Amino acid sequence: MYWNEKYECIEEAELKELQLERLKTTVKRAFYNVPFYRKTFQEIGLEPSDIKDLNDLQRLPFTSKKDLRDNYPFGMFAVPMSEIVRIHSSSGTTGKPTVVGYTRHDIEVWSELMARALVCGGATRHDIIQNAYGYGLFTGGLGVHYGCERLGASVIPISGGNTKRQIMIMKDYKSTVLTCTPSYALHIAETMDDMGVDPEELELHHGIFGAEPWSENMRQEIERRLNISAVDIYGLSEVIGPGVGIECQEKDGLHIFSDHFLIEVIDPVTEKPVEPGQMGELVITSLTKEALPIIRYRTRDITSIIPKKCPCGRTHVKVQRFTGRTDDMIIIRGVNVFPSQVESVLLEMGGVEPHYRLIVDRKGTLDTLEVQVEVSEKLFSDKVRGLEEFERRLAHELESTLAISVKVTLVEPRTIERSEGKAVRVIDKRKFS
Amino acid sequence: MKIKQISVFLENKSGRLAAVTRLLAKNDINIRALSIADTSDFGILRLIVKSPERAYKVLKESGFTVSLTEVIGVEMPDRPGGLSDVMTLLEEAGINIEYLYAFIGKGDKGATVIFRVEQLDEAIKALDTNGITVLNGEKIYNL
Numbered sequence: 001m002y003w004n005e006k007y008e009c010i011e012e013a014e015l016k017e018l019q020l021e022r023l024k025t026t027v028k029r030a031f032y033n034v035p036f037y038r039k040t041f042q043e044i045g046l047e048p049s050d051i052k053d054l055n056d057l058q059r060l061p062f063t064s065k066k067d068l069r070d071n072y073p074f075g076m077f078a079v080p081m082s083e084i085v086r087i088h089s090s091s092g093t094t095g096k097p098t099v100v101g102y103t104r105h106d107i108e109v110w111s112e113l114m115a116r117a118l119v120c121g122g123a124t125r126h127d128i129i130q131n132a133y134g135y136g137l138f139t140g141g142l143g144v145h146y147g148c149e150r151l152g153a154s155v156i157p158i159s160g161g162n163t164k165r166q167i168m169i170m171k172d173y174k175s176t177v178l179t180c181t182p183s184y185a186l187h188i189a190e191t192m193d194d195m196g197v198d199p200e201e202l203e204l205h206h207g208i209f210g211a212e213p214w215s216e217n218m219r220q221e222i223e224r225r226l227n228i229s230a231v232d233i234y235g236l237s238e239v240i241g242p243g244v245g246i247e248c249q250e251k252d253g254l255h256i257f258s259d260h261f262l263i264e265v266i267d268p269v270t271e272k273p274v275e276p277g278q279m280g281e282l283v284i285t286s287l288t289k290e291a292l293p294i295i296r297y298r299t300r301d302i303t304s305i306i307p308k309k310c311p312c313g314r315t316h317v318k319v320q321r322f323t324g325r326t327d328d329m330i331i332i333r334g335v336n337v338f339p340s341q342v343e344s345v346l347l348e349m350g351g352v353e354p355h356y357r358l359i360v361d362r363k364g365t366l367d368t369l370e371v372q373v374e375v376s377e378k379l380f381s382d383k384v385r386g387l388e389e390f391e392r393r394l395a396h397e398l399e400s401t402l403a404i405s406v407k408v409t410l411v412e413p414r415t416i417e418r419s420e421g422k423a424v425r426v427i428d429k430r431k432f433s
Numbered sequence: 434m435k436i437k438q439i440s441v442f443l444e445n446k447s448g449r450l451a452a453v454t455r456l457l458a459k460n461d462i463n464i465r466a467l468s469i470a471d472t473s474d475f476g477i478l479r480l481i482v483k484s485p486e487r488a489y490k491v492l493k494e495s496g497f498t499v500s501l502t503e504v505i506g507v508e509m510p511d512r513p514g515g516l517s518d519v520m521t522l523l524e525e526a527g528i529n530i531e532y533l534y535a536f537i538g539k540g541d542k543g544a545t546v547i548f549r550v551e552q553l554d555e556a557i558k559a560l561d562t563n564g565i566t567v568l569n570g571e572k573i574y575n576l
Contacts, residue, residue, distance in 0.1 A: 375442050375475075376498070377500070380442050381502070382438065382440035382477060382479055382500060382502040382531075383531060384477055387442075387472075388472060409474045409475075410442070410444075410474070410475050411444050411475075412442060412443070412444045412449075412498060413497075413498055414496050415444065
């Protein structure tokens with residue numbers, strides 16, 4: 001099932017042609033209308049006419065969250081305010097909020113992308129969609145809402161919170177699709193348990209969850225507890241909001257809507273593209289945005305390109321589910337390591353609680369990585385052999401994932417500190433002088 | 434005939450064994466026998482105690498990783514060849530021994546050895562039919 005088969009299953013050559021044409025337009029729009037872009041282009045002596053093929057994307061300067069903040073509130077807009085029909089912004093918890101604007105056409109595109117995403121996630125126009133994303137400055141609520149209306153489904157704009165009422169409405173209005181953050185979906189499931197509501201009694205069959213990273217284990221738990229099929233949706237307000245990408249029913253990575261966004265995955269340190277399949281930072285360039293064209297935006301989200309065709313028929317590029325943020329990255333012997341990689345290996349191995357700690361040290365001139373894992377009841381027996389085998393197996397798995405040698409140490413339960421529920425994952429003992 | 438052994442995971446750092454023994458002392462649990470298997474970064478302490486279930490609970494509640502395993506206690510004469518005879522018997526019966534450790538000179542015949550084997554029931558049968566005394570729990574816990 002596709003919402004827009006023509007574009008979602010477009011031939012590769014045709015897609016590239018479309019992307020190039022749209023990239024050229026975007027670069028021009030940014031250069032001639034946004035002083036920030038004109039300045040950064042001119043600093044490296046780049047003219048819009050220098051963009052001749054898609055590889056020239058790499059010649060363009062990056063844009064960061066800081067650039068948006070520095071141009072607070074409307075400095076990045078490429079159209080006069082009379083053309084802006086909507087303003088959203090981030091909460092600004094980590095600094096000045098980032099402000100984004102939309103023209104009428106941007107809202108059209110966004111609604112189209114969200115309609116595609118909903119269909120990709122399993123919804124149809126016959127569904128009753130309970131939209132529990134927050135409505136307001138946050139892009140989640142209204143983004144999903146407009147997509148539902150475009151699709152022609154019946155949307156319940158319930159917004160977040162008041163969980164008991166959510167469940168009552170879910171029962172009485174016979175909601176079939178739930179959209180919210182994955183952690184809220186789990187909270188709804190727990191509250192149902194407390195209220196004695198059996199998910200079997202509900203009509204709910206699909207869930208589309210995003211706005212925060214979540215693991216495969218969490219998906220399975222949500223699917224089991226709510227008796228639904230759940231997919232991951234991705235988006236960020238700086239780029240458009242929800243609807244940048246979504247998982248299809250294969251549930252094996254997210255399609256990024258490539259006729260509207262160009263993506264790259266780069267090494268966050270060297271800023272060079274990594275090989276397909278390698279982990280790195282996702283960089284997004286918008287291709288059709290009018291109000292806020294965004295060029296090579298550093299998302300700080302960690303993923304990798306899946307270099308194979310998807311059986312669902314969509315030709316758009318696919319990326320792995322997001323595993324973390326570059327802010328957590330450490331560099332060991334020149335290799336970028338993310339704590340989340342360790343976590344996913346542990347989850348795949350099973351039998352252990354994902355309580356772990358990375359100890360980075362330097363012996364002589366060589367960096368060393370020790371991964372401490374809390375031994376669990378499940379893993380433990382009276383035999384040394386079992387534990388040693390586990391250490392070896394884990395070290396092997398970690399080495400093949402991280403591409404550096406790892407020493408695994410089993411430690412007693414609760415020896416890894418948990419401060420306010422969030423564990424300290426990395427201890428870097430190296431002294432750089 | 435099977436007896437219960439407590440195993441405790443210990444990180445290889447100072448004070449861990451002291452912590453376990455202190456806890457058992459505080460709860461008035463007497464240790465009958467013990468052995469430690471160690472690697473470079475962790476160890477497994479194995480204990481035969483008077484009240485294994487209570488010891489398990491006490492250790493677990495204090496945050497240790499603990500497991501309860503079944504082992505057998507075999508009585509044998511305290512003379513050269515005493516252990517050898519038993520080992521030969523088990524070898525002939527095709528019993529795989531994971532590990533063993535000995536009690537110090539107590540019991541009716543003088544020596545008691547704790548065996549951790551893969552095939553518990555077969556081991557007991559092999560020993561029994563050959564007139565070797567396999568001690569029951571009560572006897573061992575109260576040695």
